[in-house]
Amino acid sequence: QVQLQESGPGLVRPSQTLSLSCTVSGDSVGSTAYYWTWIRQHPGKGLEWIGYISYSGNTYYNPALKSRLAMSVDTSNNQFSLELASVTAADTAVYYCARIRSLRTVTMFDFWGQGTLVAVSS
Amino acid sequence: DIQMTQSPSSLSASVGDRVTITCRASQSISLFLNWYQQKPGKAPNLLIYAASSLQSGVPSRFSGSGSGADFTLTISNLQPEDLATYYCQQSYSTPYTFGQGTKLEIK
Numbered sequence: 148q149v150q151l152q153e154s155g156p157g158l159v160r161p162s163q164t165l166s167l168s169c170t171v172s173g174d175s176v177g178s179t180a181y182y183w184t185w186i187r188q189h190p191g192k193g194l195e196w197i198g199y200i201s202y203s204g205n206t207y208y209n210p211a212l213k214s215r216l217a218m219s220v221d222t223s224n225n226q227f228s229l230e231l232a233s234v235t236a237a238d239t240a241v242y243y244c245a246r247i248r249s250l251r252t253v254t255m256f257d258f259w260g261q262g263t264l265v266a267v268s269s
Numbered sequence: 270d271i272q273m274t275q276s277p278s279s280l281s282a283s284v285g286d287r288v289t290i291t292c293r294a295s296q297s298i299s300l301f302l303n304w305y306q307q308k309p310g311k312a313p314n315l316l317i318y319a320a321s322s323l324q325s326g327v328p329s330r331f332s333g334s335g336s337g338a339d340f341t342l343t344i345s346n347l348q349p350e351d352l353a354t355y356y357c358q359q360s361y362s363t364p365y366t367f368g369q370g371t372k373l374e375i376k
Contacts, residue, residue: 193356193367193368193369193370194305194313194356194358194367194370195367196364196365196366196367198364207363209363209364210364211364243312243313250318250319252301253300253301253318253319253360254301254360254365255303255315255318255319255324255360256303256305256313256315256358257315257318257324259312259313259314260312261311261312262312
């Protein structure tokens, strides 16, 4: 069974960089079959897709966040990571990592981490 | 970006009822539509992909239909454990986008 687990600070100061990692078990981030993604959910709100990274490090970032965003993959530790720079209170959210599965041309988020709440506050 | 609009935003139904949630895209997205269930305090869970394909392990009382810009999630024989918020999501083009969610309450 595939499992994902987010880790990182629960509190980040304004203007600093939010850094999260996602550890994958039951699968390999080096697999050519999947991409890996981040999604966030502001408190009491809906879901916002942040971006994805492939096994080889190819990325696509949501244009709304692109200028502040960086993702990386660490195959040796079976992890992928997110960095969001210059954070403000508007970046306070639960951050989820997930696996992207593609079936023929259809893509879906088929396994999710439990989520981690990151608050931006001084 | 493709905008996804769900209706209703919330609904209340009784155990055993048949419930329908609709999702409309701002343009045609063919069959590139997924549905997720998010129970309180939990991560979303994939229910339906490609508009009508049931994800492995999901009860058969969940079904999806539609194509183009209009889609439907139907829950037949509603169960107490179906208390959740349901989201549609388009995978037609990046950035992937979600509907605002439909909160389902059990009477």
